[in-house]
Amino acid sequence: MSGVVVRGLAKSYGPVRALRGIDLVVEPGDFAVLLGPSGCGKSTLLSAIAGLDDIDAGSIEIGGAEVTQREPSERGIAMVFQSYALYPTMTVRRNLSFGLRVRSVPKPEIERRVAWVSELLQIGGMLDRKPSQLSGGQRQRVAIGRALVQHAKVFLLDEPLSNLDAKLRTEMRVELKRLHQSLGATIIYVTHDQIEAMTLATRIAVMRAGMIEQYATPDVLYEQPATLFVAGFVGSPGMNFLSGSIARGPVPVARIETDTIPLDGYPLCSSSDDGREIIFGIRPEHVSLADHGTRGALIEADTLFIEPMGADTLGWFQYGSQRISARLPPQRARGLSGKVRLSLDIGQVSLFDPITEQRL
């Protein structure tokens, strides 16, 4: 088991700065996910760690060894590609063993490893078939098998599930989690799907425009997003963002629309001035219909429309000049209209500076 340490990594394609000073520490045994929209640099970062692309600045350590100058094959990594990249003219067995044969691994050892991987991934029955005769899910498992067979220190996966249909994707997600737990391998995984990231990862690096906005466990990312972008990207349905300002006093309050919302318990830094503009973020599941006698932050809003989503229903409300959504139990949401009173759970609020987009 080895960790990966990236320091100050930078890479540009001409005028485009694909990676700007990335620092990342992946502990041994971690399942680190690089999450972000397309173009954020996550695949570039993975390629750089793999050594498939040159970098302009920075250093990479794998398993404690400095590997920045080394070829991919000398870094102790194994990689699974989005398109699987299986060798089409070879059988599955040869696909798995080719790399080992090139490295002159003794035959009995090769056979041992192939057998182990076939057992682990349930691909024993396909060993003599060619990739074109396999389904997408099967090919994907062979691609993973090829990576596992290398006995690498670190496994790099580049959007391996994106070519599968939704059902298969869910199944493979479970498989990958199981594999990680039983092997305890160090994994760096790239995806744009935040559900995948949240379910698989031990730590997630949310990336945007070549930089890591936040690198934390899924819980922290969800409950205490460091920036506006992270708050909006993680979690579905997305967080509500309301504009307002802060007023200091005996208890700091937030002024949103015409309401004053007490912020007791929120760890505001003392440098926050009175009257400062803020963005008030609260997730739909922390907004609920107020019953009589509910205490705490209450607001009034007009019902706009209801979106049934199966287990829950998402209600949209017009709040002054802004909109707010709330997760409602379906029975209460049915037939809802007109003015309602909503209760906000202040303990789950995130405040952001509208300009720096940083958490306050």
Added chain:
Amino acid sequence: MRIRNLAAKTVLTPTVLVMLVCFYGCAIWTAYLSVTRSALLPNYQFVGLVQYVRLFSTPRWNVAWSNMFLFGVLDILGTLGLGTLLAVLLDRQVRLEGGFRTIFLYPLSISFIVTGLTWQWVLSPTIGIQNFVRELGWSDFVFDWIVRPDRAIYTLVFAGVWHQTGLIMAIMLAGLRGIDRDIWRATRVEAIPPWRVYLRIVLPMLRPLLVTCIVLIAIAVVRSYDLVVAMTGYASDLPGKFVVDFAFERANIGQASAAAAVMLGSVLTVLAPYLYLELSRRDR
């Protein structure tokens, strides 16, 4: 709907008619002539395979026929081998790739006549290589293949390879460029050296393309006429030339038709399995 398609059908009708009459009708006509008594003039009396028997007892034809195989095999090996090698080398991100490609491909733009004449001059004992080496001092050097009937056919290989390697290179290069880049990246992670990647992974993937190349060159060999005329005249002979000579100079329609039918047979033998493979591959 039906009226609109009338225009399409009208447009295609002349082509279809012409194809049927000129290509297929004429081919059948030639095949028929080959089983008749025709000599100087066509004579439509059926005589079975007499013409073919006579053909294969004619020394000149047998030389031409065996020449075709000799030339064909060498030409295919040469163009395919060299063309693929050049394509592989150019695939390695070479500087001035465009320049090299331009040089390798230009012979394809000139006539076989010009190619043949050029190589006739270069290989000519009087002014060509033999003369050059002798001038340098080795006065006993001999390289007169082009005028020796038993060796002339090999000189055709030089010209053929020079002319057509560029075609194979262009086709194979296009194929190489179409390989999924992730396969290359996977081999880099697995420490597989490039020559091995080409040999065991990439070129096997391009097998259908190689077969296409073989078919193209083989058929060009069967049809060869211009090259033989320009290069060696009578010193070497190929079926393509035999047919024309016998049809026009020697004025023996029967023999010419038989030879032409054999040519057609050769082309079909090469083509039929190829087309069958291609079509069944596409249906899959």
Added chain:
Amino acid sequence: MSGAGAPVRIGRLGLYAFLVGMALFFAIPLLIVISTSLKSLDEIRDFSIFVPPSSPDFAAWWKAWYAACTGLNCGGVHVGFWNSVRILIPSVTLSVLAGALNGYALSHWRVPGADFILLALLLGAFIPYQVILYPLVKITSTIGIYSSLPGIIAVHILFGLPVMTLLFRNFYTGLPDELLKAARVDGAGFWRIFVSVMLPLSVNILIVATILQTTGIWNDYLLGLIFAGRENQPMTVQLNAIATTSTGEIEYNVNMAAALLTALPPLLVYFASGRFFVRGITAGAVKG
């Protein structure tokens, strides 16, 4: 791409050396022909062909163009040049046009037996000329166009039909048929769609087709020899006649100049067309 250092360098050097060697193999014959055409006959006799000319002189070119002898008359290859031009222009225009129309008709319109037609065309593209030569001679002489300009043009169009049709058909099937559907909803018919929708999108493939046909027809020898007639012999036929006449001393410089003049038009087309030329020749192979 970090270094394995020395072995990689040597490998790269070897690669370039080989490529340069090959480039020389391809270039030298042409260079020899050019250089010899600029020499005097004495120089050719006294020195080897690998020696460059001491005082390059276009006299041989002049003679080739105006006064080279084909055994019968000494008019020079300029006669052949203009013949080739007169053969080329109608042949290329008409065969490209026919191919475009046919390809278009076969690509987006339901025609009975379309697959059969395509297969027939594919086979037809491979039939050697020699197989249908004699019957074709009979047919053209019956119609009265044997050994004449219309005759050779007709023959070139005939032999160009399969390749041109297949080329255009493959191109047009690659275009989305929403375009056609939208035009038909707008009321356009077969011809209207061809002229207003298809042709404007076909510029690239038209260039490719024209280059392919121009090169093929200009470089043709056999068909020109047989079907063009004595007054219309193309340049390639004249060239061969000049170069293989063995009366008296062989004027290598004149012969080579004639060869260069014959090769010049398609070579210029080649150098000017770059990627289109490559597309043309590979389309023939990757047509499947």
